Amino acid sequence: xxxxxxxxxxxxxxxxxxxxxxxxxxxxxxxxxxxxxxxxxxxxxxxxxxxxxxxxxxxxxxxxxxxxxxxxxxxxxxxxxxxxxxxxxxxxxxxxxxxx
Numbered sequence: 001x002x003x004x005x006x007x008x009x010x011x012x013x014x015x016x017x018x019x020x021x022x023x024x025x026x027x028x029x030x031x032x033x034x035x036x037x038x039x040x041x042x043x044x045x046x047x048x049x050x051x052x053x054x055x056x057x058x059x060x061x062x063x064x065x066x067x068x069x070x071x072x073x074x075x076x077x078x079x080x081x082x083x084x085x086x087x088x089x090x091x092x093x094x095x096x097x098x099x100x
Contacts (some may be wrong), residue, residue: 010048031068032061032098036085040078055083063087063094071098 012015037056043049057078065071078085087099 006041007042010042010046010087030062030064032059032063032065032071033069033074034067035059035061036071036074036078040074040081040083043083044081048058055081057083057085058088059085060088060090061094061099062091063096065090065095065098073079 006033036057036059039059041092043055043057089096089099
């Protein structure tokens with residue numbers, strides 16, 4: 001099963017971000033590619049995106065992709081759109097090679 005994630009405009013409202021993150025379930029599934037694609041879509045279409053700003057995504061994950069589209073596919077999409085992806089993993093079992 002998949003989880004519906006809230007879709008919002010880019011924001012610097014930390015309390016809104018915290019509320020949405022706290023509402024996400026921990027269900028053992030990590031769709032790294034889907035999360036990355038959501039970031040790409042935001043940078044490509046959000047009206048608050050500044051056209052002159054460097055397009056950078058910081059991907060924080062446990063580094064264990066186990067559902068959905070491969071992050072290898074979506075990172076190619078980010079690169080094709082002149083976006084830089086930085087990864088931060090937080091699990092001793094994280095797939096560091098995949099995140100590189």
